[in-house]
Every structure is written in C-alpha cells, then in structure tokens.
Amino acid sequence: MLRRLASLLYEALVVVAVILVVVALYSFFTVAFPAMGLQRPALIALCFMALAGYFVYSWRHGQTLAMRAWRIRLADQFGNPPKLGQACLRFVLGWVWVVPPLAVVAAFHPYVNAFTSAITVSAVATAAWIIIWAYLAHLHPRKQFWHDALAGTRLIETEPAPKRT
Numbered sequence: 001m002l003r004r005l006a007s008l009l010y011e012a013l014v015v016v017a018v019i020l021v022v023v024a025l026y027s028f029f030t031v032a033f034p035a036m037g038l039q040r041p042a043l044i045a046l047c048f049m050a051l052a053g054y055f056v057y058s059w060r061h062g063q064t065l066a067m068r069a070w071r072i073r074l075a076d077q078f079g080n081p082p083k084l085g086q087a088c089l090r091f092v093l094g095w096v097w098v099v100p101p102l103a104v105v106a107a108f109h110p111y112v113n114a115f116t117s118a119i120t121v122s123a124v125a126t127a128a129w130i131i132i133w134a135y136l137a138h139l140h141p142r143k144q145f146w147h148d149a150l151a152g153t154r155l156i157e158t159e160p161a162p163k164r165t
Contacts, residue, residue, distance in 0.1 A: 003070050004145075004155060005134055008097075010066035015051060022050045052091050059087040059153075071158045082153045093147035097133060101125035 026043050030036055058064040062073045062081045074090075076082045082090065105122045137145050144154050 003072065003157065005130075007066045007070040007072055008130070010069060011064060014054075014065050018050055018054055019047050022047050052088070055091050055094075056084070056087040059090065060084060071160060073156045073158050074153055075156050076153055079156070082151070086151050086153055090147060090151035090153050093150055096147055097130055098126055101129040 023043065026046060055064065058067075059074045059082055062075070067073065074082060076086060102122060102125070105118075105125050110121055134145070137143055140146065140149055142149075142154070148154055
C-alpha cells in the first residue's frame with residue numbers, strides 16, 4: 001500500500017510537469033495569435049487530453065514513469081498490459097482520487113476570500129480524501145483500489161532488475 005501511495009506522489013510531480021508544458025505551449029500560442037484569446041475551457045480540455053494521452057499510453061505499455069521507479073506494473077486479470085478500453089476506463093475512474101473533495105470545496109467555499117486559503121483548504125481536503133480512498137482498498141477482497149477493480153486491472157509489484165556484472 002505504501003509503495004502505491006509513494007508512486008502516486010511521484011506521479012503527481014510528473015502530472016505537474018505535463019500540465020506546465022501544456023500551459024506553456026498554450027500561452028505561447030495565445031501570445032503569438034492574439035485573435036485566439038485566452039479560453040479557459042480550451043486550456044482545461046487540452047490539459048485533460050494531455051494527461052489522458054500520457055496515462056493511457058503508459059498503461060498500455062504496463063508502466064508510467066513513477067510506476068517504473070517504484071517497481072509497479074499495471075496488468076489485466078491475466079497479467080497482460082491492459083487493453084485500450086481498460087486503460088481509458090481506468091483513467092476516467094481514476095479521477096475519483098481528486099474530483100470529489102475539489103467539488104465539495106467548490107460547492108461550499110469553506111474558506112475566507114483569499115486565494116491562499118482556497119488553495120490550502122483544497123489541498124487539505126484532497127489529501128484527506130486520498131487517504132480515505134486509499135484505505136477503502138482494504139475493503140476489497142484482493143486489497144486493490146476500486147477504480148482498478150471496476151476497470152478490470154490490477155497493480156503488480158515487480159522485482160528489481162538483476163545487476164549486471
């Protein structure tokens with residue numbers, strides 16, 4: 001469980017990097033072509049598509065960068081890399097890790113009218129939810145995350161590569 005959560009934390013760093021690249025490219029194009037204007041929904045859609053591309057491609061090949069570092073592999077029920085539909089479903093279902101607490105914070109505004117307060121409340125709510133959601137994996141018969149169970153995938157811990165002599 002701890003290895004999976006550590007991988008999730010590492011994955012967050014990769015996600016931030018992917019988002020920063022998308023935002024930088026989008027900003028470049030909005031500056032280069034002012035008639036295009038800054039359209040927030042378009043930027044959000046591009047970020048979502050970039051993340052979907054990164055995760056689905058990586059999962060189809062078994063591992064993301066963080067999963068390689070923590071020696072975790074994604075597989076279907078037979079031990080093979082997941083099919084495209086499974087990877088896409090896992091991506092969509094994986095949003096349950098962050099969307100519920102952010103939706104609650106957005107709906108109830110439990111903070112003073114300050115940007116830093118909103119960020120702090122959102123971060124604490126998301127961290128608390130991640131801990132709760134991760135703990136709910138203990139309720140599954142095979143102790144796997146629920147989005148994996150619904151997508152027909154599972155995480156497998158791999159052995160380190162043998163040292164070359």
